Amino acid sequence: MKKLNVLYTKIENFFFKKDNQTEFLSFFRVAIGTVILLQFLAVLPDFDKLFSSSSIIPQDIMSVFTPDWLITFSKIITFLQGFGIEEGTTIAITKISFITLCILIITGFYSRGSALLLLILQIALLKGSSFFAYGADFFTSISLFYLILFPADHHFSLRNFIFNRKPEDLNIIPVKRLFQIHISIAYFFSGLDKALGFNWWNGESIWKAIHLPYSNRDLNFDFSWLTEHSYILSFMGWSTIIIEMCYPFFIWYKPTQKTWLFLTVSMHIGIALVLNLYYFSAIMIIWNITNFYFEQTAKKAVPFSKKKISTQYIPKQINS
Known part of the structure; x- marks a missing residue:
């Protein structure tokens, strides 16, 4: 009980x-x-x-x-x-x-x-x-x-x-928790959906994404060198799956919260620059910052009676 x-x-x-x-x-x-x-x-x-x-x-x-x-x-x-x-x-x-x-x-x-x-x-x-x-x-x-x-x-x-x-x-905590759980579920199932196929594991989805007609039109990166280094595409696919599927676990764990927030925001910055999905990336970055950037544990105030008072600069009494 x-x-x-x-x-x-x-x-x-x-x-x-x-x-x-x-x-x-x-x-x-x-x-x-x-x-x-x-x-x-x-x-x-x-x-x-x-x-x-x-x-x-x-x-x-x-x-x-x-x-x-x-x-x-x-x-x-x-x-x-x-x-x-x-x-x-x-x-x-x-x-x-x-x-x-x-x-x-x-x-x-x-x-x-x-x-x-x-x-x-x-x-x-x-x-x-x-x-x-x-x-x-x-x-x-x-x-x-x-x-x-x-x-x-x-x-x-x-x-x-x-x-x-x-x-x-x-008290706005109930709605904030709903929002945090919402974004955690969204990332987890997005990663799970990618993990169920093979296209993300071998990097094929990354290769297709960066060669879509609307992608890479602003900065016009040259990705032709990736044909000789396909392991980089696989690494990017694996990284995306891990970041999204592990999001609900590491974003709530205080020691890894900042790291996972950084990884997620970096992923969306990459999506914005390469796939030109600026508004989608901006909204997702805002969601992440709103939900977890401001998460800080309140520092316990030390009672005044327990604070150490330095006597180094207290002037001595002058005898009249």
Whole structure:
């Protein structure tokens, strides 16, 4: 019975014991808001080609792969046209709204409500044009979901500055633990999926990845020398599997936490530079830093009575 009580106490402390960490909230809010804004600004010149009725892939074709109950951007356009609002007006309002909501999240002005509205808008764009979506878009949706759960604007925010509010004393540990467990599970199964095949063990997947049409276009590295050193490709494949599968074990273990965080961030920097997946890598780096960079054990304050007081420089009494 004692052991069960001890175990229950440990689990309860893990999920609910409050600490004073708040820096990760501000970092996550500002960093994710900035990445989402930059990603949208990059897409903005081609917005009509991706999401409007004159898109490269007709909306009728994309709607075949979309459930009828799901709200998409094309359905929003059709709905508003019934009230006499032209498609061009809807697109202009959407662009302004998206950018405005990102700025509100970054500055911390009611970031929860802004994240909720932005998530609805982002999903409407994403699901209506699923042929153009990739990993970064799905992780963007998840990031906005966590911004809804986190009271991210309770610290270092424009809302507090304008209304002269003091940060509320909230326990955010349960949501943080959920986020940490989420990213640990994601890495583990990503590594497990790679380990089940043979392409990652022999380096074939690495070779294919660096020669994809959209890869290595910015820095234009010469990888031809790898044909004579295939063991390097195998090493990179093995390293990726080990980093991802062992993530849940070594990232939680304090002595190896910084090392595994460094390895994971380095892996994503390599993905960004070689595969040109900048936004995906940026989001994953933000997730890692948010969850584990700010994890520090609070130093126990030494009671004043137990501190050693040096008497070297205490002046002697001068007899009058």
